Amino acid sequence: MITLTEENYIxxxxxxxxxxxxxVSTNNIAEAIAAxxxxxxxxxxxxxxxxxxxxxxxxGATLTSKGKKIAADVVRKHRLWEVFLVEKLxxxxxxxxxxxxxxxxxxxxxxxNELDKLLDYxxxxxxxxxxxxxxxxIKKSNKVLLFTLTEKAKGVCVxxxxxxxxxxxxxxxxxxxxxxxxxxxxxxxxxxxxVIEIKGKPITISQAVASNLFVIEE
Amino acid sequence: MITLTEENYIxxxxxxxxxxxxxVSTNNIAEAIAAxxxxxxxxxxxxxxxxxxxxxxxxGATLTSKGKKIAADVVRKHRLWEVFLVEKLxxxxxxxxxxxxxxxxxxxxxxxNELDKLLDYxxxxxxxxxxxxxxxxIKKSNKVLLFTLTEKAKGVCVxxxxxxxxxxxxxxxxxxxxxxxxxxxxxxxxxxxxVIEIKGKPITISQAVASNLFVIEE
DNA sequence: AAATAAATTTAGACTAATCTAAAAATAGAT
DNA sequence: ATCTATTTTTAGATTAGTCTAAATTTATTT
Numbered sequence: 001m002i003t004l005t006e007e008n009y010i011x012x013x014x015x016x017x018x019x020x021x022x023x024v025s026t027n028n029i030a031e032a033i034a035a036x037x038x039x040x041x042x043x044x045x046x047x048x049x050x051x052x053x054x055x056x057x058x059x060g061a062t063l064t065s066k067g068k069k070i071a072a073d074v075v076r077k078h079r080l081w082e083v084f085l086v087e088k089l090x091x092x093x094x095x096x097x098x099x100x101x102x103x104x105x106x107x108x109x110x111x112x113n114e115l116d117k118l119l120d121y122x123x124x125x126x127x128x129x130x131x132x133x134x135x136x137x138i139k140k141s142n143k144v145l146l147f148t149l150t151e152k153a154k155g156v157c158v159x160x161x162x163x164x165x166x167x168x169x170x171x172x173x174x175x176x177x178x179x180x181x182x183x184x185x186x187x188x189x190x191x192x193x194x195v196i197e198i199k200g201k202p203i204t205i206s207q208a209v210a211s212n213l214f215v216i217e218e
Numbered sequence: 219m220i221t222l223t224e225e226n227y228i229x230x231x232x233x234x235x236x237x238x239x240x241x242v243s244t245n246n247i248a249e250a251i252a253a254x255x256x257x258x259x260x261x262x263x264x265x266x267x268x269x270x271x272x273x274x275x276x277x278g279a280t281l282t283s284k285g286k287k288i289a290a291d292v293v294r295k296h297r298l299w300e301v302f303l304v305e306k307l308x309x310x311x312x313x314x315x316x317x318x319x320x321x322x323x324x325x326x327x328x329x330x331n332e333l334d335k336l337l338d339y340x341x342x343x344x345x346x347x348x349x350x351x352x353x354x355x356i357k358k359s360n361k362v363l364l365f366t367l368t369e370k371a372k373g374v375c376v377x378x379x380x381x382x383x384x385x386x387x388x389x390x391x392x393x394x395x396x397x398x399x400x401x402x403x404x405x406x407x408x409x410x411x412x413v414i415e416i417k418g419k420p421i422t423i424s425q426a427v428a429s430n431l432f433v434i435e436e
Numbered sequence: 437a438a439a440t441a442a443a444t445t446t447a448g449a450c451t452a453a454t455c456t457a458a459a460a461a462t463a464g465a466t
Numbered sequence: 467a468t469c470t471a472t473t474t475t476t477a478g479a480t481t482a483g484t485c486t487a488a489a490t491t492t493a494t495t496t
Contacts, residue, residue, distance in 0.1 A: 005453065026474055039454055041475055046452090058461055058474055089332035099326045108317045114307035223483065244444055257484050259445055264482090276444055276491055 002050075004105050007074055009033065009043050010052055011104075013063055014071030019138060020063040029061070072136030078104035079125035079132075080115050086126045086178060087119060093126040093178075094163035126178055128159020128214035142217055146182065146196070147210040154183045155215030162212040171213075174203055182215055220268075222323050225292055226251065227261050228270055229322075231281055232289030237356060238281040247279070290354030296322035297343035297350075298333050304344045304396060305337060311344040312381035344396055346377020346432035364400065364414075365429040372401045373433030380430040389431075392421055400433055 012032045017024045026044065030037045048055040052067035063071060081103040085091040091099075113134075116122075123139060124130055130141045143158055157180040160167065171177070176198060185195040185202055192207035230250045235242045244262065248255045266273040270285035281289060299321040303309040309317075331352075334340075341357060342348055348359045361376055375398040378385065389395070394416060403413040403420055410425035 003452080027472090035453090036455060037474060038456080038476080042453075060474095085329070088336060089329065091328070091332070095328070099324065099329055102324045102326075103321075106317065106320045108320075110309070110313070111303070111307065111317055114309070118306060221482075245442090253483090254485060255444060256446080256486080260483075278444095 002070065006043070006047060006050075006052070007070065007105060009040075009047060010063065010067050010071045011074045011078075013053065013061055014068065014075065017063065020068040020071060023060040023062045025060040069136050072132040072138070074104050076132040076134075076136075077106070077112055079129060080112060080119065080122070082125045082127075083119050083122045083131075083178070084115060092163075092165065092168045093160055094165070094168070096126065122179075124158040124216070126159055127163070128161075143214050144217060145211050146184075146194075146205075146213040146215050147192075147207065149184045149215065149217060151184050151187055153217060154181065155217045156180070157182055157213060158216050159214040160212060161214065167209075167212060170209070174205075175199065175201075176213070220288065223261070224265060224268075224270070225288065225323060227258075227265060228281065228285050228289045229292045229296075231271065231279055232286065232293065235281065238286040238289060241278045241280045243278040287354050290350040290356070292322050294350040294352075294354075295324070295330055297347060298330060298337065298340070300343045300345075301337050301340045301349075301396075302333060310381075310383060310386045311378055312383070312386070314344065340397075342376040342434070344377060345381075346379075359434060361432050361434055363429050364402075364412075364427075364431040364433050365410075365425065367402045367433065367435060369402055369405055371435060372399065373435045374398070375400055375431060376434050377432040378430055379432065385427075385430060388427070392423075393417065393419075394431070 009029065012029055013024050014020045016022075016028050016032055026037050026040050029044075030040045033040070044053060044055050044061045047053045047061070047067070051064060052070065053061040053063055055061050078100045081100040082096045085096040085099060086093060122131060124141070124143070128143050130138045130143075132138050144155075145161065146155065146157075149155060157176060157178060159178070160171070176182075180198055183197040185197050187194045192210070193204055194210055195202055195204050197203075227247065230247055231242050232238045234240075234246050234250055244255050244258045247253075247262075248258045251258070262271060262273050262279045265271045265279070265285070269282060270288065271279040271281055273279050296318045299318040300314045303314040303317060304311060340349060342359070342361070346361050348356045348361075350356050362373075363379070364373065364375075367373060375394060375396060377396075378389070394400075398416055401415040403415050405412045410428070411422060412425075412428055413420055413422050415421075
């Protein structure tokens with residue numbers, strides 16, 4: 001059995017270490033988890049005993065494949081719940097993190113599979129971060145800022161960089177939402193504004209907007 | 219701050235004591251929570267210190283109004299989540315308890331209000347038990363077995379007594395679901411079967427079925 | 437009303453997760 | 467290469483929740 005606290009440490013090591021590929025230092029974990037380094041050392045030892053991390057004294061921790069599976073699972077749940085909150089419960093993109101932090105620990109395979117289905121198998125959360133699949137794999141995402149797209153390019157809106165409510169309101173007003181298809185109609189060199197098409201409708205957006213919207217190019 | 223464990227004790231006392239109206243004994247709580255009586259004594263003392271229960275040595279515990287509010291809130295969340303699982307995630311009525319047991323501890327007022335709205339403000343969970351409102355009040359329910367309705371009476375299906383998958387499949391097949399409007403067309407004295415109407419369609423059901431379906435008479 | 441049974445509480449110990457303070461190891465600078 | 471600063475670990479203590487075993491109170495029976 002794995003405890004909630006262990007799950008949180010494993011998730012943290014996963015995220016600090018670029019999806020489990022890098023070794024993470026004790027202090028780094030301590031800061032992320034808001035605990036003292038001594039507590040982290042204790043926990044790393046326990047995780048090593050249980051086979052979730054590789055650990056040598058003074059050398060930081062690296063997730064084992066077993067640890068990575070656990071972490072990917074928690075992150076998958078976290079991000080699916082975030083999509084749920086935004087898509088089904090009218091949350092805005094910056095309100096969801098703390099609640100997803102709680103929901104990510106609910107244990108039920110069926111629950112998460114059905115949630116995935118209800119949301120129509122999303123690949124990214126509202127911040128534009130990729131959602132690991134059932135096997136824990138992350139599709140290498142080509143998420144970019146809308147700003148970087150060339151004329152005639154198409155993309156799907158997957159997230160925001162600026163999560164201020166002013167920006168979110170702006171998006172709402174112009175019917176730009178998670179999953180919206182966006183086509184770049186033209187770019188204006190003078191002020192870096194661009195004309196984009198959403199659901200057949202062209203609108204002009206400023207550089208400020210284009211550089212705060214994440215899209216996946218198609 | 220209230221811990222998860224404290225919440226579980228308070229909920230248990232609420233349910234064993236008929237929505238917080240009766241005093242509950244240490245042993246009763248111990249059995250319900252699968253802990254030893256000595257652990258329960260310790261916890262009751264703590265809950266008394268914090269003002270959630272009234273307690274006199276050897277005399278069991280009674281919820282204070284503060285305790286009742288906490289309990290009603292947890293039960294409200296539990297039952298709303300159960301409705302969500304059945305209505306939105308294709309769970310059957312007997313699979314939801316354990317997951318709701320986890321979900322009931324998620325803390326977010328907005329979450330639960332939005333969930334309530336998404337589900338269209340249900341008054342009963344899939345087992346036919348009433349859902350406390352935001353203020354913790356429970357509408358005194360006139361939930362009865364379909365079996366007890368007289369000819370021409372109408373009701374809304376609110377739950378099942380038998381939660382076997384065989385029965386649930388039977389209901390599915392005959393399009394009897396949570397919230398279905400049911401009208402009693404006629405009763406047959408000989409074998410206690412009855413003809414009922416669901417969405418304009420008459421079907422004949424046996425006494426076995428009628429005595430396992432809860433309805434609220436209108 | 438005394439004796440016995442059942443329920444409840446106390447006392448003391450254990451585990452998980454945390455902390456502080458001191459010791460040890462590593463890394464960086466001269 | 468040595469000294470110093472930083473990082474990490476160890477040692478010992480603390481809190482929440484639990485347990486067992488023994489003691490106490492209440493309830494029941496004769």
